[in-house]
Amino acid sequence: MNTPPVNIAPVAPSGAAQAAPRADRPLLAISLRLCAMVLLATMFMLVKYVGEYGVAATEVMFWRQAVTVPLVLFWLGARGQLGVLRTTRMASHARRAATGTAGLFCNVTAAMLLPLSEATTLGFTTPLFAVLIAAVVFRQPVGVWRWTAVVLGFVGVLIISQPGHEPVSPWGVAAGLGAGLLVALVSFQIRDLARTEAPICCVFWFAFYGALIASLLLPTSITPHDATEWALLIGVGVSGTLAQLLITFSLRFGQVATVVVMDYTALVWATAYGWLIWDRLPSAATWLGAPAIVAAGLVITWREHRLSRAISPGSSLEDV
Structure with a gap:
């Protein structure tokens, strides 16, 4: 029996403004998402590279967020659109930033400790955690297709982590799975905010509060940098900002079920x-485990599309 579609997003405050509907432009949406994935992979490559210089994950996380703030302000100011940042939901933005910053820390740590292919693959577990959250927290009925996908996905995780053999870094695996869980939680918060807030507003306040949170950790981790390290840190911030903007704007022109497949x-x-x-090419375990995780995500996306959801929690790379 098919599971009926259930809107699991929290209801926006009464009287909240609704965004004007936009006509879908799937080719544009897919193109934006593909470009975002190039930038996202570039960001994590730079994260791993700067980590090899001894820069701490907490400092990388700070610069990833801090660079976004002036970039967004400059762009909106040049267009005369600073007013779009006004919000009556500052507490919601702060809560989203707290969760998203924790997820970003896990993503950065996984990129530093694991080969890039393994770290990226573990990031694809977000749809699996989203299904678990929907079932356990929101009490949404979940059918056999999505439960099967969850089991298949976590079998893939076990294969990649290679228990009983020569494993990849257990802390790296834990960070990758933590990122998947936290970004899944953030997806539900984003769904709520998206009812009343412009995408660029969500991006800005996430970066603003995220930089504030990360700055609290800087005294324990900041070190002097040479020109190469500064270039890498700025590159992390710029590529991450552009990736997040393109991910966000791709959803303005296409349904999640259409664009999320490009994340892979x-x-x-x-x-x-x-x-x-x-x-370094992926290990044999990754070649076996990654298809299982990707297939699980695709099954969940397909079911979300079949159940006619307006927005899926499977947008796995929203906070980067």
């Missing part, structure tokens, strides 16, 4: 960077 192309770029820069 990030694995292609991560593998290419791993080979070109570190002369």
Whole structure:
């Protein structure tokens, strides 16, 4: 029996403004998402590279967020659109930023500790955690297709982590799975905010509060940098900002079920960077486990589309 579609997003405050509907432009949406995945893979490559210089994950996380704030302000100011940042939901933005910053820390840590292909693959577990959250927290009925996808996905995780053999970094695996869980939680918060807030407003306040949160950790981790390290840190911030903007705006022109499939192309770029820069291709375990995780995500996306959801929690790379 098919599971009936249930809107699991929290209801926006009464009287909240609704965004004007936009006509779908699927080719544009897919193109934006593909470009975002190139930038996202580039960001994590730079994260891993700067980590090899000894820069702490907490400092990388700060610069990833801090660079976004002036970039967004400059762009909106040049267009005379600073007013779009006004909001009556500052507490919601702060809560989203707290969860998203924790997820970003996990993503950065996984990129530093794991080969890029493995770290990227573990990031694809977000749809699996989203299904678990929907079932356990929101009490949404979940049918056999999505439960099967969850089991298949976590079998893939077990294969990649290689228990009983020579494993990849257990802390890296834990960070990758933590990122998947936290970004899934953020997806539900974003769904709520998207009812009343412009995408660029969500991006800005996430970066603003995220930088404030990360700055609290700077005294314990900041170190002097040479020109190369500063260039890498700024590159992390710029590529991450552009990736997040393109991910966000791709959803203005296409349904999640259409564009989210493009997220898996990030694995292609991560593998290419791993080979070109570190002369490392994915292990045999990754070649076996990654298809299981990707297939699980595709099944969940397909079911979301079949159940006619307006917005799916499977947008796995919203906070980067």
